[in-house]
Amino acid sequence: MFTTINYECHEGISWIKLNRPDKLNAFIAEMNREITHAVRQAAKDEEVRCIVITGEGRAFCSGQDLAEVNDDTNHGDLLRNHYTPMVKAIMACEKPIIAAVNGVAAGAGFSLALACDFRLASEKASFINAFVNIGLIPDSGNLHFLSHLVGRAKAIEISVLGEKIPAQKALELGVINRVIPQDTWQKEVEEFASKLAKMPTKAIGLIKRYLTLAENLPLDAYLEKEAEGQRIAGLTKDAKEGVQAFIEKRQPEYIGQ
Amino acid sequence: MREYAFIETKVEDYIGIIELNRPKQLNALNRQMIKEIVQVMESYDQDDTVRVILLKGKGRAFSAGADIDEMSNDDPIRLELLNQFQDWDRLSLIKKPIIGAVQGFVLGGGFELALSCDVLIAAEGAEFSFPEVNLGVMPGAGGTQRLTKLVGRTLALEWIWSAKRIQVEEAQSHGFVNRIVSGELLEEEALKFAKMIAEKPPLAIRLIKDSVNKAIDYSLYEGMQYERKNFYLLFSSEDQKEGMNAFVEKRKPKFQGK
Missing domain, CATH: 1.10.12.10 (Lyase 2-enoyl-coa Hydratase, Chain  A, domain 2)
Structure with a gap:
């Protein structure tokens, strides 16, 4: 099975835990491949309704393992062959993906968190766009995601200065969704994931899909797409259950279809 | 209506539907399957209850191309005598409009089949490619001709030489896909389009x-x-x-x- 990550599923939640704690979960090619594979597997698995990516040990992910990079490395091909497929697998997944950032998220580790739908950070977490500190540019979609989240001015500051951003500061910048105290970390991540796993999963997937279209299409074209999206949502069992529960004044029970 | 081995057919509301039915093989086209498609198209062409033909593929791909097992040991004389591409010529003679509804892989012979349709409705995420070059051959059922007439010589050469996967958005911008719709609505939207044509004289x-x-x-x-x-x-x-x-x-x- 997997050697660089732990993968487990229970109660509708798939946990992808980066598992190279002695290397602060730095990326090697195999880890890119395994994350890609695990995300695709979770996307396909009908039991799974929410995905959590987190790190074993004290770091979330410290980025590319520089021990694997040398003078002969073609940095463009490294991205094309290993990181791009991983980012694309995450973007193609129509289930909610949470980055549970338990510690430092540096370089491509920061990018990995940015590619997810939600970022929950432990109060011990920090974020560093470290690329510039070794003469490189933020990659794995980093600038794309970051500029959408914080705007150009802050994206430039974060990327050019390459300074460490503590969790609280990341929250203020709008990079993450919430900061969680260390003693309730595990519990609050589980509660958040479990809440998402009980929601109308298909609708969440459609919201993700149409948000991307909303970012890329002129309004007229988007409104036509939106009508398609609502037609699809309207056909789901969960939409029927939602309306039925509303009429019957009870809590809806969604099955994710 | 008679049973076919590799396709499913039905007629409703003046629309003659043909569905490629080898989903496990991603609707790989074998010679029998092409014969069946052509046979049904020709019968629809003579059938007063059919005004529009809708061609689609069951499962996650429209068609991943020709069945390679079937032809790996062929020699030129056998191919000449077999004259399999004659069936494809007959496709060009169908007089009624053919709407193609494609999703997922549309590769090789599957791409050629899609290009034989008059109008293409494609699902988001559909990918088109001629991978023949990677097997030491080339398209043989009209690919080099039809694609070139649609997108011009320069692009056709690049795509067929490189076996590049053409994303559906690019396909639309080069004019060989009419509409892109969500996968979930491909059938509904293709039928809507077919119905609109079926209501015309x-x-x-x-x-x-x-x-x-x-x-x-x-x-x-x-x-x-x-x-x-x-x-x-x-x-x-x-x-x-x-x-x-x-x-x-x-x-x-x-x-x-x-």
């Missing part, structure tokens, strides 16, 4: 296809001569009288295909 639809196709093969002058003969011909139809009378009388026309 069938003879006009038929002669429009006939004339537009001539624009590919004829010089402009010859094509325009051909077009006007078809235009005149429609004035001998009942639907022309009905259409123009309804217009004058400000009512909805009722077309009968006569």
